[in-house]
Amino acid sequence: MLSNEGIKLFYDEVKEHLDSIKKTLSLLQKDPAVFNSLSGDFEEIRKLSVSIGFVSLDLIMENALPLLKKIKEITPGLKADAIQKLYEIYQLVSDFALLSKKTESFKNDPGFTLLKIADISETIDSIKNKTNKKSGNIQTKNIAANIEPGLNELFLGLTQRDLITHNITKGFKTYLITVEIDSNEKIKWMYAKKVLENIPQIGILLKYDPNKTDLITKEFAGILRIILQSKMSRDFISKKIFLEKVCSLKIEDFVLTKASYDISNSKIYKYGKFKKEKKIVKKYRIESASKSIRVPIRKLDVMMNLIGEMVISTSGFKRLEQKIHRKYHDSDIYYDVNLIAENLIEVISDLQKSIMHTRMLPISRIFNQYKKVAQDLAKADKKEITLIMKGEDTELDKKVIDAIGDPILHLVRNAVDHGIESPEERIKKGKKPNGRILLSASQISNHIIITIEDDGRGIDIDKVREKALKKNLITEEKIELMEKNQILNLIFEPGFSTRDEVSAVSGRGVGMDVVKAAISLLNGSIDIKTEYGKGSEFILSLPLTLRIINVILCHAGKNNYAVSIVDTIETIKVMAEDLRSIKKYQAIDYRGEIVTVVSLKSVFENNIAKVEKKTGLLNIVITKYRDKKLGIILDEIYGTQDIVLKTLGKNYKHIRGLSGASLLDDGRVVLVVDVPGFMDIVGDIAINS
Numbered sequence: 001m002l003s004n005e006g007i008k009l010f011y012d013e014v015k016e017h018l019d020s021i022k023k024t025l026s027l028l029q030k031d032p033a034v035f036n037s038l039s040g041d042f043e044e045i046r047k048l049s050v051s052i053g054f055v056s057l058d059l060i061m062e063n064a065l066p067l068l069k070k071i072k073e074i075t076p077g078l079k080a081d082a083i084q085k086l087y088e089i090y091q092l093v094s095d096f097a098l099l100s101k102k103t104e105s106f107k108n109d110p111g112f113t114l115l116k117i118a119d120i121s122e123t124i125d126s127i128k129n130k131t132n133k134k135s136g137n138i139q140t141k142n143i144a145a146n147i148e149p150g151l152n153e154l155f156l157g158l159t160q161r162d163l164i165t166h167n168i169t170k171g172f173k174t175y176l177i178t179v180e181i182d183s184n185e186k187i188k189w190m191y192a193k194k195v196l197e198n199i200p201q202i203g204i205l206l207k208y209d210p211n212k213t214d215l216i217t218k219e220f221a222g223i224l225r226i227i228l229q230s231k232m233s234r235d236f237i238s239k240k241i242f243l244e245k246v247c248s249l250k251i252e253d254f255v256l257t258k259a260s261y262d263i264s265n266s267k268i269y270k271y272g273k274f275k276k277e278k279k280i281v282k283k284y285r286i287e288s289a290s291k292s293i294r295v296p297i298r299k300l301d302v303m304m305n306l307i308g309e310m311v312i313s314t315s316g317f318k319r320l321e322q323k324i325h326r327k328y329h330d331s332d333i334y335y336d337v338n339l340i341a342e343n344l345i346e347v348i349s350d351l352q353k354s355i356m357h358t359r360m361l362p363i364s365r366i367f368n369q370y371k372k373v374a375q376d377l378a379k380a381d382k383k384e385i386t387l388i389m390k391g392e393d394t395e396l397d398k399k400v401i402d403a404i405g406d407p408i409l410h411l412v413r414n415a416v417d418h419g420i421e422s423p424e425e426r427i428k429k430g431k432k433p434n435g436r437i438l439l440s441a442s443q444i445s446n447h448i449i450i451t452i453e454d455d456g457r458g459i460d461i462d463k464v465r466e467k468a469l470k471k472n473l474i475t476e477e478k479i480e481l482m483e484k485n486q487i488l489n490l491i492f493e494p495g496f497s498t499r500d501e502v503s504a505v506s507g508r509g510v511g512m513d514v515v516k517a518a519i520s521l522l523n524g525s526i527d528i529k530t531e532y533g534k535g536s537e538f539i540l541s542l543p544l545t546l547r548i549i550n551v552i553l554c555h556a557g558k559n560n561y562a563v564s565i566v567d568t569i570e571t572i573k574v575m576a577e578d579l580r581s582i583k584k585y586q587a588i589d590y591r592g593e594i595v596t597v598v599s600l601k602s603v604f605e606n607n608i609a610k611v612e613k614k615t616g617l618l619n620i621v622i623t624k625y626r627d628k629k630l631g632i633i634l635d636e637i638y639g640t641q642d643i644v645l646k647t648l649g650k651n652y653k654h655i656r657g658l659s660g661a662s663l664l665d666d667g668r669v670v671l672v673v674d675v676p677g678f679m680d681i682v683g684d685i686a687i688n689s
Contacts, residue, residue: 017041026368063117070124172229180248181222186380189220191245198240203230307352308644316665363441364392366405370412377416384434391441407515411452419456446544446566453537459530488528492516523659525676553638557601560670567675569622597631625676657681
């Protein structure tokens, strides 16, 4: 008998293949060549089911695999309606495996699933005949014709019906829940999906209509019906389901009645029969050995924390090596210690990179979600758009990926709703009626750059200025001193919106401030480039990982600070007498370019951007963010070091200009400077003063 760990591993591997199938399906229309990997994933699921004696899933896969071959033969290319059938096959396999996991049984009845597969097979035959033979309309027999359409008890398989009966004895109640999404919402399916995501907190999900595939790929009318079992009260269920955009909720008792069809009908099994378990297990046991394992993210977090402690200890060991060098610089003791230190640092560095790499996931995991959202919004607005994605293979830390999904979604929605004009308006401006949105990702050093670009109407600076004044977000005196990028950043203020009318997507002044806050919490930054009438570009800069960074250690005023090497051009020494006063700031001539300089101590401790009067040599770090440069004056610079970045406590995490803190091997605490945020502070201080 398989252990609980073995069963869990089986389901983890099945889910991995199902996720791969889902990703391949999204690419299939564009690139039919990926079909082979689709077949490979289905075959691997079959082998896995055989290897552990999951006979019913093996039977389902044995009947599903021939359908893939039929679909592949449909020419020219893979028609959209044939691909839709692939989605249905994927969903049937996914639902059956998920039900088995919830009921903790490999003996679930496969009858209903096989019935649906038989129906799909006949539909595929019809599509194939129409496409390849051009034989006109061909009527096919529907095996499931005796089942009424819609969601009711007739669609519950024997195992689900037995589960209901069994759980009633344990105190579960069965409900039919009808959820209605606001008719004014343009992307109703997304809010229905959020409702379904909350069901595991309530009870056991038995069935829902429309199913997951139809919910996303077909026109969702806004009515979602769910059959579930729960021990929770109706009030609790209502609170968990009555989410944003849900305008109506009905919870009814669900009573089983006698099924109107015999699930054991031989027609259901006409595509396959059960095989003897022993022979199959022997045949596939070695062949199905997995080349990868799944590791819970919490275990990787523990490993990253341990690596962080090793990095701190390594810094202490390096400091000890320097002390030995000063005392025994020509002795064998120093050379032995030096050799051990270099090897230790190299091994820990490689180990750190390896652990970090295991946490990395392709950004396509979230990018692929936005295509459907953009298409639905454009359709609701009667617009024409093309969403182009680049750099989907760019990898990012899993925690970063989980956190940026909603901010990017909001920017994509804004691009469709705010940015892209109607086809008529675009033609009048001499543009193509079809708008373009580019979603791209790339890696630059230790940062990931994500851009959301559109060729729409752009942002009207004058309108931003007018709205900011109207909403009393800033005074006329201050806005007159602002540069273009500073005025644009006002759209991130709470309550700001350029929309004159409230729509289903925008106009409420809620969203862009949340986007900025979410990016800031990740120690990232967001920048805007726009040209009125031509389009806008939102640039997100995010750290590759949230843990270990290489920094310049320094001291200013009462505190120790660290500035990331990635944000630094170089460190220089300048005579105080060489500083120039230009406009609101002091500046230096840096390699033929005038660069503003400020004192780190003055900005953080005295809230002024001007440099205090000093004499002699000044220690300056030249920092950069995109096309901006800023010189930061420090009291002392110690050198470079790897540090483990820790988030600030809840009372300090919203402090602008700081991305976190770290503890050094000698017990000192250093504050890590967020260069983009620090530049914003300097600009604001200058305006306010």
